[in-house]
Amino acid sequence: MNLKEIHIGQLIQIRVDEKEMEAARLCNYFKCTENELKKVYESEDISAALLLKWSKLLEYDFFRLYSQHLIFYSPPAIKNFQKSSDLKTSLPQFRKNIYTSEMIGFILEMINSGTKTKQQIITEYRIPKTTLYKWIEKYSSP
Numbered sequence: 001m002n003l004k005e006i007h008i009g010q011l012i013q014i015r016v017d018e019k020e021m022e023a024a025r026l027c028n029y030f031k032c033t034e035n036e037l038k039k040v041y042e043s044e045d046i047s048a049a050l051l052l053k054w055s056k057l058l059e060y061d062f063f064r065l066y067s068q069h070l071i072f073y074s075p076p077a078i079k080n081f082q083k084s085s086d087l088k089t090s091l092p093q094f095r096k097n098i099y100t101s102e103m104i105g106f107i108l109e110m111i112n113s114g115t116k117t118k119q120q121i122i123t124e125y126r127i128p129k130t131t132l133y134k135w136i137e138k139y140s141s142p
Contacts, residue, residue, distance in 0.1 A: 003068050004069070004072075004073060006044075006065055006066065006069060008043065008062060009040055009041045009044065009046070010041065011062065011065065012041065012054050012062070013041040015058045015060050019058055019059075021058075023037055026057075029053075029057060030053070068100070071099070071103075072125050072126075099131075104135050105139075107121055107125065107132070107135070108135060108136065108139055118132060
């Protein structure tokens with residue numbers, strides 16, 4: 001899956017089809033018409049509150065798609081003179097990177113198939129060299 005361009009409406013529709021949910025049930029749950037439901041499927045983006053409802057109903061973390069996008073495509077953090085641990089914030093703090101097993105498998109498959117070289121992976125996805133080599137060592141079949 002290409003996480004560079006996320007069309008959330010299409011992804012929601014795919015999950016609805018996978019779960020074989022009827023439009024009438026969805027309209028009842030969201031208190032909307034079928035035309036409004038179709039507009040959601042055509043939308044490239046939706047509100048966070050609505051996405052949370054979809055995530056719960058369809059039992060799929062649609063927010064993770066955006067998290068993975070940030071990991072792969074956000075620019076590297078600018079180095080400040082102050083350590084990030086010294087910055088005070090009342091917002092929740094998360095781990096720097098969240099590499100799911102799906103992401104690791106996807107990256108290793110690109111290397112194994114010859115689609116991309118190790119250096120291309122390191123450069124394009126900004127994965128530390130040591131992390132990539134640890135994955136290769138850990139997940140490679142003997």
